Amino acid sequence: MYRSAVYDEPLLNELVSSKKEKIKPLGILPDSLKRNEKINIPDIDETQVVRHFHHLSQMNYGIDSGIYPLGSCTMKYNPKICGEIASWDGFAGTNPYQDVSTIQGNLQVMFELERMLCEITGMDYFSLQPAAGAQGEFLGMLLTRAYHEFNKDFERNEIILPDTSHGTNPASAAMAGYKLVEISSAKEGTVDLDVLEKTLSEKTACFMLTNPNTLGIFESEILEISKIVHDTGALLYYDGANMNAIMGKVRPGDMGFDIVHLNLHKTFATPHGGGGPGSGPVGVKMKLEKFLPVPRVCKNKKDYFFDYNAPESIGKIKGHYGNFSVLLKAYVYILMMGRDGLRESSEIAVLNSNYMKKKLLDSGRYELPYKELRKHEFVLSCEKLKQEKNVRALDVAKRLLDYGFHPPTIYFPLIVKEALMIEPTESESKEDLDRYVDALIKISDEKPEIVKNAPGNTPVKRVDDVGATKKPILTWNMI
Amino acid sequence: MYRSAVYDEPLLNELVSSKKEKIKPLGILPDSLKRNEKINIPDIDETQVVRHFHHLSQMNYGIDSGIYPLGSCTMKYNPKICGEIASWDGFAGTNPYQDVSTIQGNLQVMFELERMLCEITGMDYFSLQPAAGAQGEFLGMLLTRAYHEFNKDFERNEIILPDTSHGTNPASAAMAGYKLVEISSAKEGTVDLDVLEKTLSEKTACFMLTNPNTLGIFESEILEISKIVHDTGALLYYDGANMNAIMGKVRPGDMGFDIVHLNLHKTFATPHGGGGPGSGPVGVKMKLEKFLPVPRVCKNKKDYFFDYNAPESIGKIKGHYGNFSVLLKAYVYILMMGRDGLRESSEIAVLNSNYMKKKLLDSGRYELPYKELRKHEFVLSCEKLKQEKNVRALDVAKRLLDYGFHPPTIYFPLIVKEALMIEPTESESKEDLDRYVDALIKISDEKPEIVKNAPGNTPVKRVDDVGATKKPILTWNMI
């Protein structure tokens, strides 16, 4: 039996009413800037603040609450030690502008992390600056542009992506000013080499790919892909948000990729914190090094220093040196796991995924379009359920909540109808995988009314997401 | 609406089964001590440990969850900063045997805390050693014995206590080898001076009193009490577990008490941690100083040191110097509150208590035996409910859980029938007090079946406490 805690928790401004009050203007300020009214934020005692957020927290599900197999999100357990170390004053209490002699520890972390990421991915250099995967992609696109411009190759204004690509890929490419060309997948669920070949041209700046792709399928023809892309003079970009599948098994650098971004907040054990902060380091091959953002961390004999001397650098993409605490957590995690631990985590992530996939397919309730062998995740279709009982992927997802489980990603990638995208990760136990599979099977047998009216065990019943857009209430003043 | 989280959380040994396994005996050990079998504690991955305790925690109610007006327990909000400071390596990482030059910070905390407690209570000296209130009482009894023996007064083997006294009072006195003489309260709910006078004799070692007493009533005749106790040569002991009522208003030392214990884990903002660790410092008047446990913290010019030179000392009562982290939290709390804060907290604790009392009495549903004016707590009787609908104090308590509130202490003190002992403390808001009062009134109007079948919103239904004693299952091997 599972049931979430429920509190009727008022908004902070309902907890204690605050009224408009004049304040004593600050004399020295120019009149044009003197505030007249007190900021209308309620004044609440610490005791009440604590309870408010305590109650709210209990109405929130995290990876520490239970299995969270959101595909393309790698919700795995994040060792507590990483967070503890990141909170030490010796790290968290440092200022980015300090004299370099007083931040040698931070620089060592960054320097060594860069080497570690290079080894894991097979790339030559990394920039640790991007704040998230999407910003890493954007940086990748800026590097692509810098590269072609440096080579006086000004006509390359197209980015090719498969139709399975993550939404941030086209969004980032578009932000960087590129035209998008989406190609449809082959019947195996992988890149259609013929289509790719036809689409590539002297206008192609880059081909963006995820491997394993968002169906969880490894693109076995990656070397051929790499060849034809490079033959046309374009670059090959690796969306490495999901390195969890391949660490210690195969490396994007060896597959022929020129640019890679990683999501440290996925594979490298930074908790998502409800949506960030993250870190999306970008790795490149030698030929792209000179374009990387400043500063880079270098070492001379014994001391680390920041190197700003990079005339071809694109400059900056984020303030300072990235989300340092996330870099630090990744560093700690990699140190702890070591080469065998990283490999093992990928192996078991893939094992868990294929284990669940097999059990679910054997049940006959769900279908698996495309190729069978998957890596860290797999995408099922609920199309049959929809046809038979009008139960949709959304309904299944909501009903899972009643079993105390977080649902998978739904309706992505777009090429699978009624998609359930399941990524168990390596940190789930067999018992939990089995219970999840059982729940999915049970749900498929339940009466449609039950499933369509789910959830019932959560703090609220099914939420009308569309309602929020129809009549926008986005602050408490708009209520 | 309120509902607690529910998980069907297995026991750790059900989560992962462990089997009896031989181990490689440690060669150097004598055969008689070589372990043969591996300790039968399950080997669980960190990920599962975290979830297990995460789930358990959500099935537990703390003061951060909501109002917790357990009478005689002073469940008030504990500022987070106290716990944070106590966890610093600079404190938590110190060893009690370190060279005194390396622990001057700890000694300063203890030295100054002793001075603070003296000022708050009006006593001359304090020992910070006892681990809890009850151990403080026990130490008080040992000091009483040492005092009389020092004075060659060997016949004093009786301790007098009122019938309202806390259970630990008689238990501690008995442990110290004393005969107990319980006296019944006057009709006002206070000490009956005549009865006391008649009970006192040359056999009386000490009179133990709580003031305000456990009914929440201040013993206004305290000076008279003090006089007659001292006139017979006995000592007067103050159970100061509940200093919350009188800080900055009146002091036990000024009332004539010779020995006082405090509960730092009640009034001085250490969270109870599910039942400890606590700290029950004992304060004494000058004449008892020489009997205090060793070591005492003293200061010479600039340095603090431990003084073991106390030939009349009773020796030790607990290892080392008490539960240091609790002392530290109290120290931090008192620094933050300062003289005005402490006074204000007592004033509002008393205000909140009388406010609730009045509202509940006005409702006519509950009765208040004895005197009206209360301090930080008050004790209602559900006798009327019992007579009218057979709803008992226990039922009311369980039903409160369904409203999301922790019940009051019940069936204590023993002289009030169907007692509800309510101590709101100063850290509750008027809104919460009102909601609590409303719930109590509503419950009194509810159908008896509903109340007697409560709770329903908790992780389990009403628990059969007696069952646990009938067929003892006290470890997982006994299941």
Add this chain to the structure above:
Amino acid sequence: MKFIPNSAIKDTMLKEMGINDIEELFSDIPKKIGIKKLDMPKGLSQQDTEQRLRGIANKNKSFYDGVSFLGGGIKPHYIPSVVKSIISRAEFYTAYTPYQSEASQGFLQAMFEYQSMIAELTGMDISNCSLYGGFTALAEAALMCTRISRKKTFVIPQNISWEKKSILNNYAKGPGIEVKEVSYDVKTGKIDLEELKKHVDENTSGIYIENPNFFGVFEDKVDEISGIVKDTGSLFVVGIDPISLGVTKSPGEYGADIVIGEGRSFGNPMDFGGSSLGIFACKKEYLRQMPGRIIGITKDADDKRAFCMAFQTREQHIRRGRATSNICTNEGLCALAAVSYLSWLGGNGLEELSRINFEKGQKLAESIELLDGFEGMFSGVHFNEFVIKCSNDVNKVNKKLLKKDIQGGLVLDTWHPELKNCMLFGITERHADADIERLVSALKEVSHV
């Protein structure tokens, strides 16, 4: 294996699946590129890891190992224990983006409260629930101005940080926005209004100013600037230090259309420049062009109030290449820290905090300016940062201070050659008067040598 429960039973699982060797699951990887192992050491135990990291941390000097007066936007602010305890609640800390609203009501409500407070502070109608940081928030604002106005010049003053400019220029490349810089008045440190007028025209999509600006100086001609903006029909973007808003007018009151800023100082650590929190608020008419995520109120099936992500159709996971931004992961936990911090502080507390920062800033500046060899560079009224010109070599001064465990001001001439031997000092409520005295007496000493 650590953090991998099924490690111990993988053979059983493989058997159950009819697989002999785990390598079969990787048979789709071309042999040619498969690797046997990574070239890195074996893993460390938690104890050894902690030990190793203690050693590394000891190579740093944090704010607690000395005292620092570095300006430039990142300064030590007091973080109440309450905030740390709230953001470490695992239900928040280990949650993903709240895609499933029924299981995320707690975080969603907190973000809704965050948005409400930011709107209140900035005087805007609405706020999103965070961008990567204050620097990219400016870049996103520039993009948004172009989306709204369809014009392609964005005007900024010179008195903002070089990093911000660099980021803005990178973001501007995509849509081909031209970024124009307006010089500042070398006496006051404020934007030069005459220059500004010259730089704006019918192609201007938006005009940006900062209050206080990078030199700590307040731009007080806000009504004139607002007038100039309205005249050109462009959008008025204002950057703020949120702590200053306790005593200064909200940009909304002087006509801003978009307000951006760095919110780290609300309950987040300096974190070597990480843990950034991009504040982004605007008028409600621009809602559909906003970047980032927004939380709204709706109903559940029982008509009960419920929270969810709103206007997701602007976002990359739905609109892909035509989204208003590529934001997916944002800075959720930093926003949670901010809303807990502001709840703890309250309106009164923020006002007081603001005053204290203001006063400390005045006091420090006055104390330094009294010294021989140091003079205030700008006459404009400043907040808790300000620029001082030294008669000596500023780098030498700093090195000497460092020997006394004092980190002096930020040296400006690398990026502002016109500010040779100038330092940007900063101070906050965390600095005691004794710290000021310590700096002042150290400056006295070092300036002579």
Add this chain to the structure above:
Amino acid sequence: MKFIPNSAIKDTMLKEMGINDIEELFSDIPKKIGIKKLDMPKGLSQQDTEQRLRGIANKNKSFYDGVSFLGGGIKPHYIPSVVKSIISRAEFYTAYTPYQSEASQGFLQAMFEYQSMIAELTGMDISNCSLYGGFTALAEAALMCTRISRKKTFVIPQNISWEKKSILNNYAKGPGIEVKEVSYDVKTGKIDLEELKKHVDENTSGIYIENPNFFGVFEDKVDEISGIVKDTGSLFVVGIDPISLGVTKSPGEYGADIVIGEGRSFGNPMDFGGSSLGIFACKKEYLRQMPGRIIGITKDADDKRAFCMAFQTREQHIRRGRATSNICTNEGLCALAAVSYLSWLGGNGLEELSRINFEKGQKLAESIELLDGFEGMFSGVHFNEFVIKCSNDVNKVNKKLLKKDIQGGLVLDTWHPELKNCMLFGITERHADADIERLVSALKEVSHV
């Protein structure tokens, strides 16, 4: 006012109650003794408090500021972050004793698990859910032996800590128990069996030994001792260092009736000697005479498994003067740390930990004994503590080590005059080999001077 929400509205509340002045609520306090204010400073802000405490903490040197080899029972052990994160869950940390079981299932289940593990470790049937510490646990065991046997002599060996003896003597006063001390063999450090036999008779309620004892030495003649105990018909009480149990036999296996010990090392900090955790386990026939609280399994109204406090009729809140102990508050959170720690470690982990401590103990002892001027005092096999005799003045040696930020062994002669110039060294899994080398080379130096 801080932490007092109604401070702001107290006048409204008073009015509602028909009271003019809050003093009316204190009118029952005799004027003569009422005070106006306490003689102490005004309160500090949280920021100032933190600052002040940082200064105080800096006057300490913790384990992290150097290295310490102090024996005597309190040593640094590794505390995994997981344990800290579990015990800081507010639902646990801010709960009272679980009187209302329906609202305390989480803590109750954890305590049940704690009891199960302690029983497993000690080889006993049952365990309570903590006493104040290992020292009072011995005292409570002595009281319990008398309750069970109705006899009044309790026999202890001399080789236990003086503090423990002092506490025992204080607890023994009430029931008038005579505590007899049996000397130890000065060569082996173990209890003298012949002496023991002389001290026991038909009045003996119980016999206590420690494994390892205060000198770190194992009492290996456990079967003989057990035989002596059984022969007198008294109870066999054994004190343990729980970490040693990973590789040594549980006392249950050699006939103990009651097992006590200090459990701090399971996930709790040294805390200057606080955060103590009294382990208390025994055979089930003595259940009703046990001190402290016990958690049991029962059913709820739906017949579902539920946890609650069991055998409360032994306790002070019900039985008052005739309770089996006066325990009310115990060491709940320390027990929670212990159960989280043991869950994290697991049986295999505990075995390994035990081995490491054993091996480090051997290694350190061997290294020191090789040095001129230092010799091992006892021949008995020892765990992670041991006694070394110095040829020089031991206090001088320690002072010199301290100058090198090394805290040497615990000097014993204050309480054991027979052990002049002896030190009790201790080491754990937290000490690296480099630490040992550091000590050894320092000892080499200082012993010459």
